[in-house]
Amino acid sequence: MSSSSQSQKPIESNLPLAVVTGGSGFLGSYLCQNLVNQGWRVLALSRSGRASKALPFSHPNLEYQSLDVLDVEAFEQACVGAEALYHLAGRVSRDPKDDGLLHQLHVKGTKNFVTVAEKLKIPTLVYLSTSGVAGVSKSTQLADESTPYARDLIGDWAYYLSKLYAEEEVYRAIERGLPIKIARPSLLLGPGDPTGQSHEDLLLFLSGQLKAVPPGGLNAVDVRDVAQFLPVLAKQGEVGMPYMLGGTNLSARSLINQIAQITSRQPPLLDIPQKLVKKAMSPLKWISQISIFGGIDPQTFEMACHYWYINSEKAQELGFESRPLSNTLLDALQDLKTRGFYYD
Numbered sequence: 001m002s003s004s005s006q007s008q009k010p011i012e013s014n015l016p017l018a019v020v021t022g023g024s025g026f027l028g029s030y031l032c033q034n035l036v037n038q039g040w041r042v043l044a045l046s047r048s049g050r051a052s053k054a055l056p057f058s059h060p061n062l063e064y065q066s067l068d069v070l071d072v073e074a075f076e077q078a079c080v081g082a083e084a085l086y087h088l089a090g091r092v093s094r095d096p097k098d099d100g101l102l103h104q105l106h107v108k109g110t111k112n113f114v115t116v117a118e119k120l121k122i123p124t125l126v127y128l129s130t131s132g133v134a135g136v137s138k139s140t141q142l143a144d145e146s147t148p149y150a151r152d153l154i155g156d157w158a159y160y161l162s163k164l165y166a167e168e169e170v171y172r173a174i175e176r177g178l179p180i181k182i183a184r185p186s187l188l189l190g191p192g193d194p195t196g197q198s199h200e201d202l203l204l205f206l207s208g209q210l211k212a213v214p215p216g217g218l219n220a221v222d223v224r225d226v227a228q229f230l231p232v233l234a235k236q237g238e239v240g241m242p243y244m245l246g247g248t249n250l251s252a253r254s255l256i257n258q259i260a261q262i263t264s265r266q267p268p269l270l271d272i273p274q275k276l277v278k279k280a281m282s283p284l285k286w287i288s289q290i291s292i293f294g295g296i297d298p299q300t301f302e303m304a305c306h307y308w309y310i311n312s313e314k315a316q317e318l319g320f321e322s323r324p325l326s327n328t329l330l331d332a333l334q335d336l337k338t339r340g341f342y343y344d
Contacts, residue, residue, distance in 0.1 A: 015041040015061060018124075019079050021069050021113070022088035024048050026193050027128070027185075029055035030227035031086060036062050038231060045069070045078060045089070054339065055192040069109040076116045084124035084234060087113040092159055092197050094299045099158035103165070110166035114173040117180075125179060126234050131186040131219065131244050133164040135310040136303075140217065142249070144311040145242050153306065157299060167242070174240045181237040185226045186219035186246040186310055189328050191335035198223075199336060201300070205256055206263065206342040209296060212270035213253045214304035215277055220255070221247035222328040229320045236318050247322035249309040258326065262333055263344075277305045 018035050022028040023044025029052045035042045041061040044051075049066025051057060067074050069089045079085060091098070091105055110127070117125050135143035136150045154160040170180050188198050196203060204210050226245050233243060253271060260267040312320060336342060 013041075015039060016083045017041050017043065017081050018084040018086065019043045019045060019082045020086045020088060021045045021109075022090060022128075024050060024052050024064065024194075025088060025090075026052075026055075026190075026198055027188060027223050027227055028086075028088045029057060029192065029194075030224055031088070031230055032062055033057045033059075034227055035231060040084070043078060043082070045075075052192070052194045054194045054335075069112055070104060072112040072115055075112050076119060079116050079120055079122065082120065082122050084126075085113070085117055085122045086126045086128070086230065086234075088128045090128070090163075094157075094159065094297060094303075096158070102158045102162045106162040106166040107169065110169045114169060114178065117178055118173070118176070123179070124234050126181045126183060126230055127167070127170045128230075129167045129170075129182055129184045129242060130160065130163050131184045131246060131310050132160045132308060133167055133184070134242075135184070135186065135219070135244065135246075135308055136160075137307050137309070140307050140309060142309050142311040144244055145314050157303065171240065179239045181233050181239060182242040183226070183230060183233055184242050184244050184310075186221050186244075186308065188223040188226065189220050189325075189332050190223040191331045192223070193332070193336070196336065196341045199332060199341070201304070202255075202259055202333075203336070203341060204296065204300075205259055205267075206265070206336075210256070210268055212268050212272050213256055214272050214301065215252070215274040216303075216305045217249065217251045217307045217309055218255065219246040219249050219308050219310050220325055220328070221245055222323050225320070225322045229315065229318075232319055233315075241314065243315040243318075243320075244310045244312050245315050245320060245322075246310040246312045247328070248325040250325070252304055258329055259333065262329055263342075272305075274305075 018040040020028050020032050023032050024046035032042045032044045036059045044064045045067045049064050069075055134147040134149050136153050193199055256267050
């Protein structure tokens with residue numbers, strides 16, 4: 001496989017090398033910056049091989065390289081000499097046409113991460129999962145590291161199901177002796193989202209598509225706080241412990257009201273009752289697709305009727321801190337507006 005790289009000059013070989021897959025992504029860009037600031041030389045792997053335009057961080061000790069993690073030989077070659085490997089590469093999509101791609105990228109890509117780590121005996125390993133493999137419910141219960149996988153709920157949601165299968169690959173590798181630390185962040189918000197994908201639900205409201213508020217709830221965390229914590233997790237975390245990394249648990253209505261206040265918009269007046277959802281989910285999913293009712297895809301609507309609440313006390317014991325959601329929303333919304341994702 002051919003690959004290309006972008007750097008200011010050859011990185012200092014006397015510094016320890018950390019490799020970050022997904023290094024040009026939303027979380028990866030912040031992580032690479034933090035690692036460089038902490039004295040690492042960093043190789044950021046991504047399909048583009050370039051810094052994110054939304055977060056154009058550059059440094060003499062940071063190199064960007066174009067690479068597909070599905071190409072295990074190229075992946076291995078890129079990681080030779082690495083003392084740390086952070087596997088963040090992934091994609092979020094609710095489009096059924098992407099189901100096969102999500103499985104390939106998350107499951108096979110993680111298998112390749114494990115293969116490379118085992119073969120090269122890389123001592124420090126971090127895998128990025130998601131809180132949604134376990135932290136989703138039909139009630140307001142809080143999920144933590146001991147909560148079982150939510151297989152029954154996420155079976156039709158390809159992104160979360162593929163991340164569950166990928167995490168199972170990680171646990172099989174841990175059983176063979178690989179010292180992998182696992183991070184499960186909730187919904188990542190903040191400035192610098194390259195595609196706006198992580199803020200898709202916020203943008204639904206800002207575009208005027210949201211006509212009624214679903215009865216569910218969510219957890220959101222600042223991407224910068226997660227990026228700051230991952231190197232701590234790498235050093236201090238317990239192997240195999242799936243650390244929940246979240247910020248505020250809040251209802252969908254509360255989130256919409258906060259966004260409305262910040263952007264001086266009128267929030268939807270109608271709340272969809274939970275009792276109605278329980279009795280008529282199928283017709284509601286169909287109705288939600290009609291443009292006059294918002295034009296929201298069925299999977300997005302169904303997910304919004306669940307509760308994604310988590311408890312992050314285990315990570316907090318290691319020093320994880322999350323800033324107030326109001327601060328994150330102010331920064332994220334200003335950034336999205338500046339880059340033309342929405343207008344007044």
